[in-house]
Amino acid sequence: MRAIVITEAGGPEVLRLVDRPRPEPGPGQILVRVAATAINRADLLQRRGGYPSPPGWPADIPGLEYAGTVEAAGPGAARFSTGDRVMGLVGGGSSADYVAVNQTEVMRVPDSLSLEQAAAVPEAFITAYDAMVVQAGLRSGETMLVHAAGSGVGTATLQIAHHIGARTIGTSRTASKLDRARDYGLDVAIETREPTTPDRQGSADAAAFAETVLGHTVGHGADVIIDLVGGDYLAGNLQCLARLGRLIIVGLVAGSKATLDMRALMSRRAMIRGTVLRARSPAEKAEATRAFADFGLPLFDTGVLRPVIDSVMPIEDAAAAHRRMEASDTFGKIVLTL
Numbered sequence: 001m002r003a004i005v006i007t008e009a010g011g012p013e014v015l016r017l018v019d020r021p022r023p024e025p026g027p028g029q030i031l032v033r034v035a036a037t038a039i040n041r042a043d044l045l046q047r048r049g050g051y052p053s054p055p056g057w058p059a060d061i062p063g064l065e066y067a068g069t070v071e072a073a074g075p076g077a078a079r080f081s082t083g084d085r086v087m088g089l090v091g092g093g094s095s096a097d098y099v100a101v102n103q104t105e106v107m108r109v110p111d112s113l114s115l116e117q118a119a120a121v122p123e124a125f126i127t128a129y130d131a132m133v134v135q136a137g138l139r140s141g142e143t144m145l146v147h148a149a150g151s152g153v154g155t156a157t158l159q160i161a162h163h164i165g166a167r168t169i170g171t172s173r174t175a176s177k178l179d180r181a182r183d184y185g186l187d188v189a190i191e192t193r194e195p196t197t198p199d200r201q202g203s204a205d206a207a208a209f210a211e212t213v214l215g216h217t218v219g220h221g222a223d224v225i226i227d228l229v230g231g232d233y234l235a236g237n238l239q240c241l242a243r244l245g246r247l248i249i250v251g252l253v254a255g256s257k258a259t260l261d262m263r264a265l266m267s268r269r270a271m272i273r274g275t276v277l278r279a280r281s282p283a284e285k286a287e288a289t290r291a292f293a294d295f296g297l298p299l300f301d302t303g304v305l306r307p308v309i310d311s312v313m314p315i316e317d318a319a320a321a322h323r324r325m326e327a328s329d330t331f332g333k334i335v336l337t338l
Contacts (some may be wrong), residue, residue, distance in 0.1 A: 001019070001098050002018070002019065002097050003017070003058075003097070004318045005061055006046065006047050006062060009047070009049030011047075011048075012322040012323050012326070014047065015319045015322065020096065022097070022098050023098055023099065025073060026100065027074055027075045027076050028074060028102055028104070029077055029101060030070050030079075031070070031073070032068045032069065032086060032098065032099050032100075032106075033069050033097065033098060034068040034094060034099055034338050035115040035337065035338060036068070036115050036338065037063045037095050037335070037336050038064075038065050038119045038336065039318075039321050039322065039336065040065070040152075042064055043062040043063065043064065043322070044326060053092035054091040054092070054278060054279055056091065057091035058092050062092060062094075063090065063092060063093055064089060064092065065087070065088065065089050065122040066094040066099055066101075066122075067086070067115040067117075067121075068099075069083055069085055069115075071098065073103075079104075080106065085109040086108060086109060087106070088122050089105060089123060089277060091278055095315065097338055102282050104289075104290075105282065105285050105289050106289070107297060112300055112303075119336075120152065120309050120332065122289075123152065124308075125156045125160075125292055125307075127153050127275075129156075129160055129295060130288045130291065131157075131275050132144065132161065134288070136226075138161060139223075142166050142223035143167045143169065143220070143221075144167070145213055145222035145224070146225075146228065147170075147227050147233060148171070148228040148253070149170025149177065150174065150330075151330075151332075152332055153250060154170065154172075154228060158184045159306065163299065168188070169187065169188040169213055170186045170189060170190065171190045171229075172189075174191075178191060180331055188216050190212050190213070192209055209233075209240070210240035214239075217240075220242050221243075221245060222241060223245050223246070224248070225241060225247045226248050227248065228251035229254045230251055230253065230255060231254025231258055232255075232258055234258035234259070238264045238270070239264070241268055244268070245270045245271070248273050248275055249273070309334075310330040310331050312334075315336045315337065321334045321336055
């Protein structure tokens with residue numbers, strides 16, 4: 001089979017399309033002929049040598065999600081039939097013609113979606129639903145703040161929150177992304193500066209978005225914050241987090257270090273939780289997949305939820321896709337077709 005491999009740690013130029021042996025499905029697994037995959041920031045980190053794949057997954061083939069058709073089934077795998085259209089998450093290796101996956105971690109593709117569209121669903125929507133509903137318990141009538149509102153996970157959180165009946169506030173450093181995000185349920189848009197990095201001070205910007213959130217909520221603050229930026233945004237998050245608020249840290253594009261004002265946390269009786277899907281056990285991934293599938297899959301057929309695709313490229317252009325994501329000019333997901 002064809003596969004994109006990371007030949008060494010480095011920039012997009014280290015990616016190569018090569019031939020690799022086709023995997024065989026083990027007990028409880030199915031073999032999926034991949035039609036499309038999508039790029040995630042974890043792929044960029046893995047390519048740079050900073051985020052190795054979990055044990056049992058290819059160390060040099062990136063890719064965390066897929067959509068395709070069932071090619072074969074291993075012993076005891078009877079949930080799906082040959083030819084079924086499926087999608088899901090993997091610990092790595094989906095940038096290839098085939099991937100062997102546990103049948104419990106697989107979702108059927110809704111009839112209304114093409115396989116290219118389906119490839120943009122698993123990582124964004126499972127992450128969003130798990131963070132904001134399962135972990136943060138977002139409810140109708142509450143206010144949710146999401147940073148990086150134009151990202152794949154960001155646009156998914158907006159759609160889910162809007163369906164639940166929550167008010168949405170989103171930040172982005174790009175005004176045009178905020179304008180487009182209104183089509184996916186964004187109520188209040190806040191334009192910020194370039195996300196901070198360890199060598200760039202961002203506390204003033206964090207204070208600015210916090211003041212805007214407090215102004216739009218008449219001092220109440222955000223009941224739930226989904227932070228896809230990290231870094232110095234922590235200070236602003238605490239400043240505008242409501243009493244009994246829940247902060248879920250999902251991404252760290254601005255860095256993994258920040259100063260925590262524990263007095264502010266205590267006075268709000270607030271919760272801070274970090275989350276990641278890739279490192280979870282198969283049982284945990286299966287439960288996260290099932291929870292979103294029960295809630296969300298019917299909503300694609302009714303148009304309530306929509307995958308948001310920035311661009312579609314052939315697998316041969318994987319390096320260009322990585323460059324596009326690194327430029328942070330994307331709105332939604334970059335999909336690679338095989």
